[in-house]
Amino acid sequence: MSSSEFPAPGTVGRPTLDVAVVMRRERLHGPSSHWQPWRWTLDSVIPDAPGFGAGPRLLHDDDGAQRWLHPGYKVELFRDEAEGYHLNATTPAPCWFVLWRMDEEATLAPEPIPRPVVVTLSYYEAGRWLDAQETVEQVPAPPEVIDWVRDFVDAHYVIEPKRRRRPESFRPLVDRFGNAASVTTEKKRGPGAGDV
Template identity: 75%
Template sequence: MTERPSMEVAVIMRRERLANRWQPWRWTLEDVVPHEPSFGTGPRLLVQDEAGERWLHPGFTVELFRDDAEGYYLNITTPAPCWFVMWRMEEEPGLAAEPIPRPVVVTLSYHDAGRWLDAQETVEQVPAPPDVIEWVRAFVDQHYVQEPKKRRRPQSFRALQDRFGNPASVTTEKKFGGGHE
């Protein structure tokens, strides 16, 4: 069995201050970066100041699956190909005083992101770097086969209907008004 193409990445989440008394902070996805051994295996605080915080979440494997080649194709053919990250807020006792965002999965597939959004999950995106886009493009070129467009039958054989779905007819005879006798 052949191994699927994959790469190891880490996710950086940012907590930023808002000018809102009901919600003073918000969490957002800042970046997806290549994983390095020095990152370790668990989340860690990178920066904390009056403007906010940045947390590093290492150890995510992004795999490319042949049966999702269309999802990768849809991503790389957009004007701005991107990483998609699904994350949830979780309590981290001993790590942070308040709940922090915990990335769950990282992908490059539009289909995955769409399914997660349909399931009401939090999904954010950040631009993918050119080397990652080329990696995905090579995979798509090798595995994606675009479905042939199906020919639409001419509409001339269908019965005419009015806007209410009732049978309608077309005639060239004048039904109303004064005609020449």
């Protein structure tokens, strides 16, 4: 199924799309392949379909290269993330963001496989995951999905006017305890002030 086959999103309640994630294991070449012969990476985000089932399944296995399908993810649009969607939709290359983790207890394969946790279209949400040291990858989102996001952004995102910040030099001076402080340029006079 190609990414151009996304069904029209639901209009009842919160806007959502049902998606599936494809993860790919690829063989590494070069000196580092001694220690790590392959790596996992995000392959694609595609429309979910009833025929995909409920759990992960192996799509392709050839000479160590594998592709695993993970169905059953819901991409929801939230009003408080509208700015994050706006930033994604207005970039030259809008994309899906997928947070995934290695499933050390996988029973479907002889070795651990990656398991997607959540899919989003919000630039800010992906940034929060990266700040939390999570594994987040991105793949291009198709134009019809980005048009859907733009429609949501147009309806819910209000650009807040930037407020002029007062220069730091106009802020009142306070000491480390929050008490008013003062600065003087007058020369100290009296004993111990360096008078000769």
